[in-house]
Amino acid sequence: MTRTVTAGTTDGGARPVPQRLLAAATRLFADQGYDRTSVQEIVEAAGVTKGALYHYFGSKDDLLHEVYGRVLRLQQERLDAFACADAPVERRLRDAAADVVVTTIENLDDTKIFFRSMHHLGPEKHKQVRAERRRYHERFRALVEEGQRVGVFSAATPADLVVDYHFGSVHHLANWYRPDGALTAAQVADHLADLLLRALRP
Amino acid sequence: MTRTVTAGTTDGGARPVPQRLLAAATRLFADQGYDRTSVQEIVEAAGVTKGALYHYFGSKDDLLHEVYGRVLRLQQERLDAFACADAPVERRLRDAAADVVVTTIENLDDTKIFFRSMHHLGPEKHKQVRAERRRYHERFRALVEEGQRVGVFSAATPADLVVDYHFGSVHHLANWYRPDGALTAAQVADHLADLLLRALRP
Amino acid sequence: MTRTVTAGTTDGGARPVPQRLLAAATRLFADQGYDRTSVQEIVEAAGVTKGALYHYFGSKDDLLHEVYGRVLRLQQERLDAFACADAPVERRLRDAAADVVVTTIENLDDTKIFFRSMHHLGPEKHKQVRAERRRYHERFRALVEEGQRVGVFSAATPADLVVDYHFGSVHHLANWYRPDGALTAAQVADHLADLLLRALRP
Amino acid sequence: MTRTVTAGTTDGGARPVPQRLLAAATRLFADQGYDRTSVQEIVEAAGVTKGALYHYFGSKDDLLHEVYGRVLRLQQERLDAFACADAPVERRLRDAAADVVVTTIENLDDTKIFFRSMHHLGPEKHKQVRAERRRYHERFRALVEEGQRVGVFSAATPADLVVDYHFGSVHHLANWYRPDGALTAAQVADHLADLLLRALRP
DNA sequence: GATGAATGAGCGTTCATTCAT
DNA sequence: CATGAATGAACGCTCATTCAT
Structure with missing residues (x-):
């Protein structure tokens, strides 16, 4: 309301x-x-x-819902931009994978909330957020599948699992990343994107 | 049980x-x-x-602390066993990485609690849990570093980051894994360990 | 309307x-x-x-007071008209008794409010409403007393009590009368006036 | 609960x-x-x-429900006792009609609550109370109908309406009766029962 | 060893009313 | 005339914890 x-x-x-x-x-x-x-x-x-x-x-719940709306909108927009770029699929996946890391670090508070408080939303709002999250996941998965189809990525692992593997590490950032630590956001993003791409080498 | x-x-x-x-x-x-x-x-x-x-x-808090104690003890013991095994480092890391996935899936409830409720512990209990968690992390990191030292793993990524990459995906399991889904715990573990090892290929 | x-x-x-x-x-x-x-x-x-x-x-209270004013004015006017009519007292009482039933049913909402919400008025407004209500009661009682004096009504019951007996049933209408029920307003009015007059038979 | x-x-x-x-x-x-x-x-x-x-x-609602339970139980028991007595129907109705007046006056607080606050009960409890109230009404109506059948009461008015006529005056007691007034509870009861019986004279 | 009545502080929420615009 | 943002006090209710038994 x-x-x-x-x-x-x-x-x-x-x-x-x-x-x-x-x-x-x-x-x-x-x-x-x-x-x-x-x-x-x-x-x-x-x-x-x-x-x-x-x-x-x-309601208090509404406040939480607004936070979700903001972060979901932001991430979906950025992913769309990278996914539609005019570049080879391995480049597009790498850029998208790195960007979500940077964006997440820049909005660590939202991410903490996102993964820790989803279950506090009422059932209806919860469902809505899950649906938007699903769309995001599928957009990302499409990139992986495209690369697997054209042969630049290994098809040894189901694309769904690959996506969850990467997002797991993104999610986990909120548990360990500190702005005053040894690595900048860009460096972390580079490393994590690297790990993903290396894991996907045929 | x-x-x-x-x-x-x-x-x-x-x-x-x-x-x-x-x-x-x-x-x-x-x-x-x-x-x-x-x-x-x-x-x-x-x-x-x-x-x-x-x-x-x-107190209620105590109850939570006990849950943490149980899961921390269990995971540490299992990791120790794998890390000390008599096998090449890539084998030991792979087994440990796969085992934490299986153990996590078998105790998904504990894992959900672990990552979502840590901040509910009082400060000193929180610190204690973080310390034990740190020991676990370092044990795992030592395996990665050993592999990097002897050259079977790429040293392109800092070992700390590699560990967080993997644990991120383990932590994330509680968000998506369903016992009645397409993959068994062992299959997921296999895939995730595979991704880790492939990412570490020199 | x-x-x-x-x-x-x-x-x-x-x-x-x-x-x-x-x-x-x-x-x-x-x-x-x-x-x-x-x-x-x-x-x-x-x-x-x-x-x-x-x-x-x-204030909100004022709104309620206005509602009271409207219904009190209406009922007093109608009672006055019937009481002053040129007819035998039993006719005048009967007509007045029946009319208050019809008017009440036609304004059931006002009646519900009247009896349920009186105590929500501030003290001085409450007193004012009670005073107007009292005047109404006394006008009605005068009819009863007149009939008792001239001998067409039994004097076995104090007139005050007779009035409250009748108004009780009027008040109660809001608790059971349904416009889509078996009886029309006029029929109910007829029956209730009848009961009153029969009870007053010498 | x-x-x-x-x-x-x-x-x-x-x-x-x-x-x-x-x-x-x-x-x-x-x-x-x-x-x-x-x-x-x-x-x-x-x-x-x-x-x-x-x-x-x-809940607060529960408290109200308890009050209703107490008064409903009491009144039903008393009515049952009078209705089943071994006496002519006009005696039984008169006694029941007078008793409900006395009981009501002795528990004026409960009665005030009963008629003014019923709609504050949740839908489920409301329905339950209405059902018990209905049983009470029907028990009383049965007495009137019995008298009408055997011819000691006039059948000019539907029995349902007769019951509501009397209960209206009982309900209304809470609006005007004062313990320190001119009439004792027994006297009021006597008069009101009288009015009812006189109205029912054939 | 175990009970459950009772506390006391705090919770999310509502709402009549005011007032600068 | 009319708006609607903002207040401030109260509301019904919850709950971890204590303690006499």
């Missing part, structure tokens, strides 16, 4: 309330988990009251 | 109370998440009362 | 805003009760915004 | 907690209405905490 947001606040150039709420919720959900984050904490972090939150969002 | 009776069973033939509680908690935590599972649900599922739970466990 | 336009209608042909609000509130209060009806629901049903409601009415 | 209450408190001879809660709720519901009475008020009046209330009752 998300209400459409048309205008923002005017007080002193601050970001509009719904965006402030979404940002606060994203950070808190990622840090503490969905269940451990109270609505009170969110509104305090955003500097508004509960009433304001429920003016823009139908 | 162990049936070892260690402490005072009162109602002849049933498993002792602490084990019944642990089993009930494991299933419920995996199905609904730690926060969504009430102590009341656990004791009802185990067929005891709250008093009994608090007799054996100091 | 009046279509009298008293104040600034803006959107050609629709009833003015205050009347739309009052009608919406009446229906909702009767269906769900005063407390279960939110101001938001009322304004949505009336097709206006909250600001508009608070422009015309001081 | 009412839990069965097996034992009470031991501190100082006070009534057990569930009974204290029920008594407090009854009084408050009658005085202020169901919606206007907060759970907080109830527990404060009963001298316990919310947790205690929810230990014994599944």
Whole structure:
């Protein structure tokens, strides 16, 4: 029951309330988990009251759903761009595989939320997110299958499993990657894409 | 599925109370998440009362900690066995990589809990689990490094990253693997170990 | 169902805003009760915004008070007309008793609100309504007493009690009368007036 | 989800907690209405905490349901006793009609709640209460019909309507009867039963 | 060893009302 | 005239934990 947001606040150039709420919720959900984050904490972090939150969002669950919508839209768009590029399939897969790593690292909070809190969505929203996730998976799988068909990738492993293998490592980034660590996002992306392509060598 | 009776069973033939509680908690935590599972649900599922739970466990948190202890112990033991085996390093790594997949699938509930509920542990228990997890990671990494040193594995990718790559896919199993799906645990393990080894080909 | 336009209608042909609000509130209060009806629901049903409601009415409470005012005025007027008619007292009482039944059934929503929501009015409005109600009661009682005095009605029962006996059954209509039931409003009115007159036979 | 209450408190001879809660709720519901009475008020009046209330009752709604259960049971039992008595039908109806007045006056709070708050029950409980109420109505109607059949009562009015006529006045008692008024409960009962019987004279 | 009544703090949510525009 | 964002207080309810028995 998300209400459409048309205008923002005017007080002193601050970001509009719904965006402030979404940002606060994203950070808190990622840090503490969905269940451990109270609505009170969110509104305090955003500097508004509960009433304001429920003016823009139908429920705490809705807030989570919005986060999912944002990250799903972003990733799908980027994947589409790479998959449709005019390049050999091994190049397109490599670029897509590396890009999802970079994008994930740049939005680590969203990713943490994505994989840890999916089951907190109500059944209907859960189903919707799973469907969008599925589309994403299949787009990626199509690339792998294309490469296997034309013979540049080994067909020893089912394409589905290959996709889950790679996404597993992407998902796992939220568990170990630290921005102040030894590797930049681009370096990690390069290595992980490399591992995928090497694993697919015929 | 162990049936070892260690402490005072009162109602002849049933498993002792602490084990019944642990089993009930494991299933419920995996199905609904730690926060969504009430102590009341656990004791009802185990067929005891709250008093009994608090007799054996100091807190709900303790219950979770016990689950972690069990799975960590199990995985460490198995890895140690494979790592110390008398075989070429590529064989030892392959066996270890495949075994963690099988073990994970056989204990999917524990794995779900492991990755989704770590942040529910209190700080000191959290630290303890992370330390044990680290030891496990390093044991595995040592195998990769050994292979790289002796030249049977490519050294293009840092060993740490290789380990996280593989464990990412293992962790991800809880998100997609279904016992009634197309592939058996052994087949999945074979494929994933294969992908790892192929990615490491010099 | 009046279509009298008293104040600034803006959107050609629709009833003015205050009347739309009052009608919406009446229906909702009767269906769900005063407390279960939110101001938001009322304004949505009336097709206006909250600001508009608070422009015309001081509070939600005010809305309820208006409903009371309308029904009280209507019933008092009708009773006065029957009581002052030029006819024998038994005829006048009978007609008045039957008319209040018909009027009540024709405005069942108002009646539901009347008896269920009186205690939701603020103290001074409550007192005011009770006073008007009292006047109505006394007007009716006067008819009974008149008949008792002239001997056409039995004086075995105090007139006050007779009035409450009849009004009890009128009040109760909202609990059981259904427009699609076996009896028309007129038939019910006839029967109830009959019972009253028969009970008063000397 | 009412839990069965097996034992009470031991501190100082006070009534057990569930009974204290029920008594407090009854009084408050009658005085202020169901919606206007907060759970907080109830527990404060009963001298316990919310947790205690929810230990014994599944919901606020449950509390209301218990009140209904008590009054329905009581009235049905009394009606049954009078209806089955060994006496002419006019005597049995008169006694039953008078008794329900006395019982109602003695439990005016319950009656207020009964007629004003029925629609606050959830659909399932509502249906159940309506069914029990229906049984009561039919038992009473059977008495009227019996009298009409044997000719001691006029058959001019449908028996159903006669019953609603009388119950209307009983229901209405909560709106006007005051214990410190001019009439005792027995006197009011006598008069109202009288009116009913006189209305039914052939 | 085990019970279950009771606590107390906190939860997500609702809502009549206000007020700058 | 009318809007709708925002408030602030209250709501019904949950739950891990304690403790007298």
